Amino acid sequence: MPFREKSAWIMSAALSAGGLVYFRPVVSAWSESGELISPGLPLLLTYAGFLVAIAVVGHIVAVALAPNDADAPADERERQIFDRAGHYASYVFAAGIVISLGLYIFSNSGDLLFYTVFTSLLAGQIVEYLFQILFYRTSV
Amino acid sequence: MARKPPITNRVRELREQHGAMTQAELGNAIGVTRQTVIAIEQNRYSPSLDSAFRIARLFGVGLEDVFSWEE
Numbered sequence: 001m002p003f004r005e006k007s008a009w010i011m012s013a014a015l016s017a018g019g020l021v022y023f024r025p026v027v028s029a030w031s032e033s034g035e036l037i038s039p040g041l042p043l044l045l046t047y048a049g050f051l052v053a054i055a056v057v058g059h060i061v062a063v064a065l066a067p068n069d070a071d072a073p074a075d076e077r078e079r080q081i082f083d084r085a086g087h088y089a090s091y092v093f094a095a096g097i098v099i100s101l102g103l104y105i106f107s108n109s110g111d112l113l114f115y116t117v118f119t120s121l122l123a124g125q126i127v128e129y130l131f132q133i134l135f136y137r138t139s140v
Numbered sequence: 141m142a143r144k145p146p147i148t149n150r151v152r153e154l155r156e157q158h159g160a161m162t163q164a165e166l167g168n169a170i171g172v173t174r175q176t177v178i179a180i181e182q183n184r185y186s187p188s189l190d191s192a193f194r195i196a197r198l199f200g201v202g203l204e205d206v207f208s209w210e211e
Contacts, residue, residue, distance in 0.1 A: 002173060002175045069173075072173065075171065075172040075173050075176050076172060076176070076187070076188050076190075076191060077172065077173075077175075077176040077179060077185050077187075078173070078176070136175075138184065139144050139145065139179075139184045139185060140179075140184075140185055
């Protein structure tokens with residue numbers, strides 16, 4: 001498996017797990033009280049720390065398994081893979097932002113806007129890595 | 141999205157004729173990864189014109205001896 005495909009697996013897993021860590025207390029509080037908790041820095045820092053820890057450890061292991069692959073620059077096929085994956089992911093991100101703005105107009109809730117934009121960002125990134133994996137395994 | 145390109149090739153055959161050159165050796169010679177050579181041989185990826193010429197020149201043949209368009 002190419003190093004950058006391993007990297008895409010690591011990052012999609014890290015982002016998905018990080019998303020669970022971040023949104024579990026938010027959804028839990030919302031289902032109990034029926035109200036959204038305001039976005040706070042401690043939860044965001046927990047998410048960031050979790051994401052960085054998984055990404056760093058995962059990449060250290062991936063580099064240790066194939067040090068030469070990790071050093072090599074992306075070739076022409078890989079550059080096409082990244083371009084196309086980024087292209088499709090941009091639609092997911094844009095759709096999420098449009099939905100977020102629509103929700104804000106109707107709810108007037110800044111907290112909801114924060115969470116939906118954050119979700120769009122997360123979903124866009126995860127989709128980008130999943131498309132990279134798909135293109136690595138099929139045709140570009 | 142992810143459609144198989146209509147270009148077939150004889151890269152694997154030529155590689156085996158040239159002293160059983162490995163996919164990694166071919167990749168190093170033309171500046172792509174081994175995985176990209178595998179994708180080219182399996183017709184999952186059509187190389188750039190630049191890489192196509194590099195492959196043909198490496199094997200000492202013309203471009204159309206390596207690649208052909210499948211109707």
